Structures are given as C-alpha cells and as structure tokens.
Amino acid sequence: MELTREQLFRQVWSEPMGKVASRYGLTGNGLAKICDRLNIPRPPRAHWTRASEVRHQPPDLPPPPTGLSEEVVLGQRQSRQSPGRRTRLDSDSRRRQILAAAARIAIEDGLSALNIRSLAQDVGISETQVHNCVGSRTDLLLTMAREEIAKLESSRRERVSRNMDRHTKIVLSTIGYLHEAAERGPLLQMLLRVPEIKLALREEREITARSAREPILRQLTARSGMDIASARAATTALTAVSLKAGGIVAGKRAPFAMVEQTCLAVVMAGVAAIDKKLHRT
Known part of the structure; x- marks a missing residue:
C-alpha cells in the first residue's frame, strides 16, 4: 500500500504500533524501524499504557532523510523506495x-x-x-551532550538578543530557559551524571558560562556603575537560582508552574535589590 509519511505519522500516533503494523503485514518492531529510517517520530514505549490525558503530544513531522521522498510503500507493493530496504x-x-x-x-x-x-x-x-x-560509546555520549548544550545556548542567545528593556528581557529569558530545560534538560541531566562526561565537559561549560555572563557584567559595571566584585556576585547568585530551577524541572521533581513562579519571584526580587542599590550610589 502506498501512502505519505504524513499519513503514516498520523497513524502511529493514533493507534498502537502493533495494530498499525498488522494492517500492512508487518511486525511492530519492523514498522518501528521503518519509521526511524524515514525520520518519522513515534510514541515512546509507555505511551499507550498511560491515561489519555497524560500521553505525549505528537511532535512536528521533520523532513525525510536525504535521498528519500514523502511517499511510503508498505505491504505487498514494496518498490525500490520501500523503507524496508536499507538506505544509503x-x-x-x-x-x-x-x-x-x-x-x-x-x-x-x-x-x-x-x-x-x-x-x-x-x-x-x-x-x-x-x-x-x-x-566509541564515550565519544557518542560526549557528542550528544555537546549538541544538547549547543541547542540550549543557541536558544539563550536568541532570547537575549531581542531588543527590549532589561526587566522584560530577564523575565522572558528566565521563562524561556525553564521551558528549554523541561524539554531538553532530561537528556542532558542524564548525560552529565556520567562522571567521564561531566569531567570532559567541565572546562567547556565554564567557558560558555563566562561568555554568557560577560554582557551582563559589562552592563552592570559600565552603564550602572556597579563595581566588578559586586556585579560578579550578583550575576553568579541569580544564575545559580535559574540553574537550580532548571535542574528541578528537568528532573521533574516539582510541578513546572510552581518552579517557574518561584524562580521568577526570586530572580526579579534580586534584580530589584540590585536596582535599589544602584540608585542609592
């Protein structure tokens, strides 16, 4: 049977994999491999055992791998574009x-x-x-961790580059970071628990953190007149609050809305305290 990737994508997110597979004379595992080769996201294994209200929502369908079209052939009429064949x-x-x-x-x-x-x-x-x-496996884990860190950093840079007042930028940056941590954080947290990965990335992460703090320090010292020691202390403290909150939402240790509200309250109270101190000097 011939269908599009979009149609197959909708089917595997509307019914269990085994049920969809049997329709085309395939096993569930076979259909899962076909989806992977065609870059079709599929529900996690526990998806259909959960109550409907807590199941994962379908992601966006990404483009097909290079060299493959949007057409899929399953069952008896498999052709040279059959996803069952290994693709070079x-x-x-x-x-x-x-x-x-x-x-x-x-x-x-x-x-x-x-x-x-x-x-x-x-x-x-x-x-x-x-x-x-x-x-090697260690090389693989390092690459995965670096990619997750790069995606988080890219999102952070995009948020802080927007032209808006300082307080609005802080609010949106904090909220954006927490949402990124909730979405991407679980995998990164898992990877950073591996001792050799954490050790290998320590220097890189410190450099990235310093680079992220530099614009804030320049703003506090050059524009606001704060001494460098106070600026570093304030920036380090507020960054630690956000990082801790990000770790909590990534580990799903507390409801997201509660963590977001608490983190924003603490961060904005810290910003207000800094502004008050600057106005006194």
Missing part, C-alpha cells in the same frame, strides 16, 4: 540519524540500554558503521 545515506545524514536514535533510546530506556550494538540494531546498520560515524 551520506555521512552527515547517517550521523544525524544515529544521534536521533541514541537520544530516543536514552530517554525511553535509560543510558544503560544505549550501546553501539543496540544502536546498530535500532538503526539497521552494522556496528562498524556506527563506530565510523560516532566513535
């Missing part, structure tokens, strides 16, 4: 496919389930190909 991808597309599969395995089954063998089986390629694309 360029190195960059294959690497992105492997990293996406690795992130999904880590989130659904935990890091203990993520290794080169399970990744090769999930993607449908050899272990040698996985090694050639991402290196």
